Amino acid sequence: MLTMKIAGVAAALLLTTGMANAQSTKPTDPQIAHIAYTAGSIDVKAGELALKKSKNKAVRAFAEDMVRDHKAVNVKALALVKKLGVTPQDNPTSQALTKAADTEYKSLAKLKGAAFNRAYIANEVAFHKTVNGALENTLIPSATNPELKALLETGLKVFQGHLAHAEHVESTEK
Amino acid sequence: MVWILPVLAGLALAGSASGAEADVIKVDIAKMVYLPATVTVKVGDTIEWTNSDFLAHTATDRAKAFDLNLPPGKTARLVIGKAGTISYYCRYHPNMKGSIVAVAK
Ligand SMILES: [Cu+2]
Numbered sequence: 001m002l003t004m005k006i007a008g009v010a011a012a013l014l015l016t017t018g019m020a021n022a023q024s025t026k027p028t029d030p031q032i033a034h035i036a037y038t039a040g041s042i043d044v045k046a047g048e049l050a051l052k053k054s055k056n057k058a059v060r061a062f063a064e065d066m067v068r069d070h071k072a073v074n075v076k077a078l079a080l081v082k083k084l085g086v087t088p089q090d091n092p093t094s095q096a097l098t099k100a101a102d103t104e105y106k107s108l109a110k111l112k113g114a115a116f117n118r119a120y121i122a123n124e125v126a127f128h129k130t131v132n133g134a135l136e137n138t139l140i141p142s143a144t145n146p147e148l149k150a151l152l153e154t155g156l157k158v159f160q161g162h163l164a165h166a167e168h169v170e171s172t173e174k
Numbered sequence: 175m176v177w178i179l180p181v182l183a184g185l186a187l188a189g190s191a192s193g194a195e196a197d198v199i200k201v202d203i204a205k206m207v208y209l210p211a212t213v214t215v216k217v218g219d220t221i222e223w224t225n226s227d228f229l230a231h232t233a234t235d236r237a238k239a240f241d242l243n244l245p246p247g248k249t250a251r252l253v254i255g256k257a258g259t260i261s262y263y264c265r266y267h268p269n270m271k272g273s274i275v276a277v278a279k
Contacts, residue, residue, distance in 0.1 A: 068266065158206060
């Protein structure tokens with residue numbers, strides 16, 4: 001079940017890649033900003049759920065990091081689009097991401113204790129792998145504004161750290 | 175980049191009875207890295223970290239002697255008390271690593 005949900009997010013982001021390849025049209029900066037912001041919001045929401053539900057110290061510390069960092073990146077992203085006079089533009093990738101994440105959120109919300117911890121962390125590993133892949137392969141190369149590109153690059157570095165952290169928690173908190 | 179600023183005469187740092195030149199060594203934090211990652215200092219010198227990122231970081235000793243919070247845009251200082259090598263990292267982003275090599279005066 002879990003695997004299916006994860007596949008949902010992966011599929012949503014593959015869509016970006018697919019779109020770019022099939023029509024050889026890259027996502028535009030307003031779309032990229034929207035996708036990045038959406039992905040960040042999803043992870044903040046998941047982290048807040050974990051802080052509500054989990055009593056595991058390592059899981060909570062991880063969730064706190066997710067909420068703090070993704071919020072910071074999104075605040076920065078909002079400030080940047082405002083400065084650039086860009087309006088983030090909703091798009092099929094953002095919509096698919098949100099839809100997959102809503103389903104995941106609902107299934108996580110039903111779990112408790114160790115089952116919740118495992119599912120949350122497994123989701124985080126998959127989510128960061130997917131988002132990092134999308135950043136690296138699609139969003140960063142497609143971004144035209146240098147400041148947006150730089151922000152995405154810093155984001156990628158942060159999220160690579162998150163992935164390593166999630167994998168560490170996954171391997172130690174069985 | 176390292177800037178070594180002479181500490182004003184008469185403002186000798188605590189513990190340096192001789193008033194010998196104690197320096198402030200600056201470490202910048204930008205784009206998820208400590209710059210420079212390794213600094214060599216003398217006992218009595220001060221390390222000053224400045225977080226130029228928009229993300230919160232820390233400078234946390236692996237041996238647990240210090241744990242400095244560095245909110246975005248903020249600065250934190252540490253006076254080096256003894257010789258030796260200190261390895262530190264960011265608690266929030268453990269892939270950020272730095273070290274301090276402290277030599278006797
Ligand atoms: Cu950090």
